[in-house]
Amino acid sequence: MKVDFIFDIASPNAYMVYKILPDFERRTGAQFNYVPCLLGGIMHLTNNKPPFLAFSDVESKMKYQMTEMNRFIKKHSLNKFQFNSNFPMKTVNIQRGLLAAKELDAFDDYLECIVSAVWEKNIDMADENTFYKALDEAGLESEKIKEIIHTQECKDKLIANTQYAVDAGAFGVPTFIFNNEIFFGKDHLDQLEDALKASK
């Protein structure tokens, strides 16, 4: 049971979901296929806006979103989470790097590196020097990754992934695609679980 996981490290909710996926996989037998996308591209293509812009003047809603996020953190013991002070972050190179790392058979290590840097260590990964330094420190081949990131092929692949997500109905991240159905956000994993069970 393969499930596409539409992902951009830009979103704290994508982080939250990423952290609970191993448990979800064990429980359900699902296998997640990470599809790196550009959240900004999804927003642009669908006319959508992230909550911090769409509801910037709805104080109680903004406050509740933090409350709700903190409950999720507590429930799942995501004790390492730190809200990044550089949010919102430009993630185009970081996301292209996921595709480069896949080519280099280093996807999991790269993913863990960016996940911890952005949402656990408050690192400004949009800064190019900081970004490549963090990759080096994680034992990743930053020079090779940099090279691939700047190829047209890599840029086109990220665009294609983003278009794939939008064509499937995504309007934000995290989004899951299973059996041509989409499941959005960290609040509807129970619905994904129901769909997985029903398909068995």
Place this chain on the structure above:
Amino acid sequence: MKVDFIFDIASPNAYMVYKILPDFERRTGAQFNYVPCLLGGIMHLTNNKPPFLAFSDVESKMKYQMTEMNRFIKKHSLNKFQFNSNFPMKTVNIQRGLLAAKELDAFDDYLECIVSAVWEKNIDMADENTFYKALDEAGLESEKIKEIIHTQECKDKLIANTQYAVDAGAFGVPTFIFNNEIFFGKDHLDQLEDALKASK
């Protein structure tokens, strides 16, 4: 364990939640205190907009909201639900009627009447004649209800309830208030359940 249930029949999600509350009460031991409010007032006081306005030009998000609602309906076997063709509906008299019915010790019957009329029978309850006719047919004292609805006291009470909800942090319905914490929407009932358990 008393939980305030901030409620306006205007919202299909308030209907959805209302239908699953009896199960929730049995399971958790919680008791819900219905607080009739005016959703339009909550929106106005918090600068919020309902999704169908805030995301009117985000086609895939609008489509997903219906998908997600249909999954909820299926999961909880809410087979009587019909989306009201008069949506969005002006509910100020209907909501004042809840307060009137309370005074007349007919709250539950009145609630069942408006719930089924608006979200199961596609009745245009914003139309005054239709509204009072539906009350009569349900065996309710429409004349007495009408009289109370038009008192300043009843109008003020609905305003006060709405202000109470907003002061507690509500920005929409359904919202639950427990121990000075709010829980919004039909997707966060698990978080309310966790809070109830933790308080035992």
